[in-house]
Amino acid sequence: MLIKETDPIENDEITDRAHYLRRREFIGAATLTGPSLLWGSRLTAAAALLGGCRGEDTLSAFGAGEDTQAASGGGENAGARKAPSSREMLTGVVPGPPELGSDEAPTSYADATRYNNFYEFGTDKEDPARYAGDFRTRPWSVAIEGEVAKPGSVPLESLLAPHTLEERVYRLRCVEAWSMVIPWVGIPLGKVLERFEPTTKARYVVFETLYDPQQMPGQRRRTLEWPYREGLRMDEAMHPLAILAVGMYGEVLPNQNGAPLRLVVPWKYGFKSIKSIVRIRLTNEEPATTWNQSAPGEYGFYANVNPAVSHPRWSQKRERRIGTLRKRPTLPFNGYAEQVAGLYAGMDLRRKY
Ligand SMILES: Nc1nc2c(c(=O)[nH]1)N[C@H]1C(S)=C(S)[C@@H](COP(=O)(O)O)O[C@H]1N2
Numbered sequence: 001m002l003i004k005e006t007d008p009i010e011n012d013e014i015t016d017r018a019h020y021l022r023r024r025e026f027i028g029a030a031t032l033t034g035p036s037l038l039w040g041s042r043l044t045a046a047a048a049l050l051g052g053c054r055g056e057d058t059l060s061a062f063g064a065g066e067d068t069q070a071a072s073g074g075g076e077n078a079g080a081r082k083a084p085s086s087r088e089m090l091t092g093v094v095p096g097p098p099e100l101g102s103d104e105a106p107t108s109y110a111d112a113t114r115y116n117n118f119y120e121f122g123t124d125k126e127d128p129a130r131y132a133g134d135f136r137t138r139p140w141s142v143a144i145e146g147e148v149a150k151p152g153s154v155p156l157e158s159l160l161a162p163h164t165l166e167e168r169v170y171r172l173r174c175v176e177a178w179s180m181v182i183p184w185v186g187i188p189l190g191k192v193l194e195r196f197e198p199t200t201k202a203r204y205v206v207f208e209t210l211y212d213p214q215q216m217p218g219q220r221r222r223t224l225e226w227p228y229r230e231g232l233r234m235d236e237a238m239h240p241l242a243i244l245a246v247g248m249y250g251e252v253l254p255n256q257n258g259a260p261l262r263l264v265v266p267w268k269y270g271f272k273s274i275k276s277i278v279r280i281r282l283t284n285e286e287p288a289t290t291w292n293q294s295a296p297g298e299y300g301f302y303a304n305v306n307p308a309v310s311h312p313r314w315s316q317k318r319e320r321r322i323g324t325l326r327k328r329p330t331l332p333f334n335g336y337a338e339q340v341a342g343l344y345a346g347m348d349l350r351r352k353y
């Protein structure tokens with residue numbers, strides 16, 4: 001990865017965290033009012049409670065109502081809704097299982113949305129926030145193909161419709177030795193894959209980011225082989241910690257964080273958590289993945305966070321938590337060893353890095 005040492009960007013952590021915590025209380029309260037707040041529901045207490053946020057936007061995040069296209073006026077641009085405002089709220093979010101979350105203080109919203117890796121929009125940390133603003137995330141479909149009994153191209157709304165959105169507060173550890181704590185909103189990846197009925201030959205799953213150099217200026221240069229691809233072994237993909245995220249901090253994902261749909265695999269280095277996914281393919285063979293192809297000696301297919309295996313150009317023993325000063329020890333599997341170490345029983349993680 002192209003490493004550039006940047007100072008943590010100026011930090012409005014305190015105000016921002018207060019803002020976030022207030023919303024968290026709200027999510028908790030909303031949950032108690034029951035199933036009327038679940039995904040796709042109509043105007044609810046949740047929407048009504050959202051100060052400073054127009055109800056219509058809240059409700060129609062992802063075109064949740066089936067009639068969104070009609071409502072937006074039909075014609076040639078039917079469905080081509082404008083990109084979400086950066087602070088579009090999600091409704092019907094429930095807290096994820098406590099044993100899968102972290103109670104660490106989330107990174108400030110400002111840092112999590114201005115210090116990004118999304119090479120499709122440039123290689124500087126500030127590039128995604130700078131250049132992804134007009135990226136069109138609707139309409140959006142995801143192709144599900146390969147070793148599944150029920151392949152298809154699925155509009156994002158239908159992909160999400162049967163699921164309850166959960167909040168999962170996870171550590172995110174980049175292979176560049178920095179980390180954040182991010183409250184994601186998403187759905188378990190395994191539950192989504194099950195709906196397409198993986199065949200007995202399905203042993204891996206590979207994800208692909210949109211290829212659209214017109215919209216993604218970084219793709220006009222060969223920094224990486226486009227489109228960005230990442231993959232998991234099937235048992236990793238089915239693990240309850242792995243989610244497809246559509247939001248963070250209670251809100252629709254900002255474009256720079258991988259809108260409208262990204263993977264989050266918290267026990268692996270951040271580059272596995274592929275953004276703006278348009279294709280999911282189940283395969284029998286281990287798939288080629290972008291960073292592994294570009295530098296196989298530096299980035300493995302597994303990429304489990306591991307303080308004992310140095311990157312050839314730097315140590316992974318410690319990490320810099322964005323927004324804090326002192327470095328901290330890196331934890332095996334990014335602190336999720338108890339949940340996931342069993343997936344790798346009998347594997348030599350120094351060789352399968
Ligand atoms: N398509 C795509 N996905 C991507 C990347 C990228 O460049 N392109 N960068 C990865 C890396 S290296 C990290 S650390 C995380 C960063 O996610 P964040 O910007 O939301 O913190 O996204 C990952 N997903």
Ligand SMILES: [Mo]
Nearest residue numbers: 174175270271
């Ligand atoms: Mo990363």
